[in-house]
Amino acid sequence: MLYRYSRLALGRLAVFVFPCLIAAPLAALAADEFPVSAAQMQSLGVQVQRLEKSGDSSGQAYSARVVLAPGQEQIASAPLAGVVDQLLVAENDAVKAGQPLMRLISPELGELQLKLMEVNSSSRLSQKALQRERQLFSEGIIPERRVQEAEATAAQDAARKRQAEAALRLAGLDSGRIRSIAEGGNVESTITVRAKAAGLVGDVSVKPGQRVQQADMLLRISNLSKLGLEIQIPSARNAQMATVKGAPITVMGRTGVQGEALSVSPMVSDNQVLTLKAAITKGAEQLRPGEVVQVQVPFAGANEGWSVPLQSVVRQGDKAYVFVRTDKGFVATPVTVLASARQTMRVRGGLQVGQEIATASVIALKAAWQGKGGSN
Template sequence: MLYRFSRLALGRLAVFVFPCLIAAPLAAFAADEFSVSAAQMQSLGVQVQRLEKSDDSSGQTYSARVVLAPGQEQVVSAPLAGVIDQLLVAENDAVKAGQPLMRLISPELGELQLKLMEVDSSSRLSQKALQRERQLFSEGIIPERRVQEAEAAAAQDAARKRQAEVALRLAGLDSARIRSLTNGSNVESTVTVRAKAAGMVAELSVKPGQRVQQADMLLRIYNPGKLGLDIQIPSARTVQISGSKGAPIVVLGRSGVLGEALSMSPSVSDNQILTLKAAITKGAEQLRPGEIVQVQVPFAGASEGWSVPLQSVVRQGDKAYVFVRTDKGFVATPVAVLASAGQTMRVTGGLQAGQEIATASVIALKAAWQGKGGSN
């Protein structure tokens, strides 16, 4: 009975002694340095990675909506009340500045033209009356008051004429057509609506035969060459990204599409989201307003520190460490984590280019480090 117990006791003892025999050579040379032979590295499956200094600007990946850049959209409204006579463009058509978009039949246009012709005639008469009064005054026939009254009447008629011309210009008539009216040209009832700037027709809101009121929206035109991004970022992650103006933004899955950060929204939405606004600086022709894309926002401090695999960083209390290869084994080197995204961390600390850090079986190295006088 005693013999059987001794064998059982010896078996249990071997379970605890065997790992200690394996770890016996892992003797600490300093508080955070411990020995690991090449054979032990192979047995434990320890792998290392060489530190390379780079300007890597990789960071967090977020969803973003493609939007129009500020000031790159024009809404074309009805200049007068009337009926749509003819559409000259369709949605998604590219248009040039001044290009005709549609024709509108409006009775109000005839009234505006008639008013211009009336005030033009009145202005001509008041100018002739002013010349006559000035002549009579110079001959001493009439008092100066008569000249002043004629000047006031001529000025009023001239102002009414300018007002009538502005009204016709806002209605869509060009300067040549307005001048022709003052020379006795026929009155027209059709307004040609033209594009104020080049772009692409985004939305056509009317159809032929439809009646519209003044200022009703007819269509929208946007500039496809200048787009922006509204990047949705959880408020808890903003400390890990670089949201400063000018930070580079990469649109994933679209070769050569780049942007730069403009500003971060000052308030958080109900679902705890902040909006980082960015402008597309290259490759805007590959995007369309309204679509959802994935973008990469750089880490805060992306130009400093080291990009290391997530599994290479271990925690001990409130501190982070990486294991740096030495001639004798490894040394636990404290680092500060700047940011993390996916399977990558960006850290800073007492690291140098060319050093090798452990990237696999790091937990086994941590156990050896703690068991041999490392940090508690």
């Protein structure tokens, strides 16, 4: 009797347990699908859009910042300690190479000029002494040692003269003025700071009457004829970055502006993006350093994925989803974001041509999905 009862109990338990085990994975698979009727869609204002394959071959769109190309910026610094006497340019002024920028009054300049006069005089005397010693040696009056000592003295004086000339050249004096000072000409009281290359003046950091030390920054000059781009690429594209080098870059909304991809940063930023550097090869006059533009980068397989409205993609944790219309309602379909530009995104996932995705009132659908027990 006990045996028959046990068999009956086990049979009833199996009838209850096995359907539950079968239903469990089915419930998990269907957890991201939830019912929404046509009336509910109309009440919530849900709108859908049909998926179409993009035929755009120009590349993905990404944000980029316009920057100066390497070597296109110069700093005008104080050659000697002194006082700013006069500013000859203002910010945003265009200057040419060699154009005066400002004048400085420096006591050190007088000391350098006096030193040049002294060493030039010593050098002349040592050269005359060397000629005399050589003449006496040729007549057999003095030993050769005297000639060698005179040669050493003349060489030392010539080296000191070259050093004094170099110091004045670094201070901003030209070669003609240096020769005049060496011969006893008038002593300069001011230093004229000049532009080394053409460009646009910016960041003037001094005022007349201000005291500066040697090597202090006075102003900055930028050459805007050569610009570059720093393009922000999602790290998901890391495997394709090697195919981009040398590829043409198109600046969207700027007719005739083109660039060329150069290199990619080895590090990923905190925002999980890579920085692709590019040079502007045409139309740089339409851009300004610091502005943010949209560019197209032609990765290999640029047409992969789907172009969807920005508002159609929702986030749940670290994953992205779109809501695909089904016979019963919607299903939350996971996608990978490949690019984002303006009001569109390019995503990759289990989507098909002809499917419809929600593009309006997506937040309401997300609430309904989570209430159903969607992915967490």
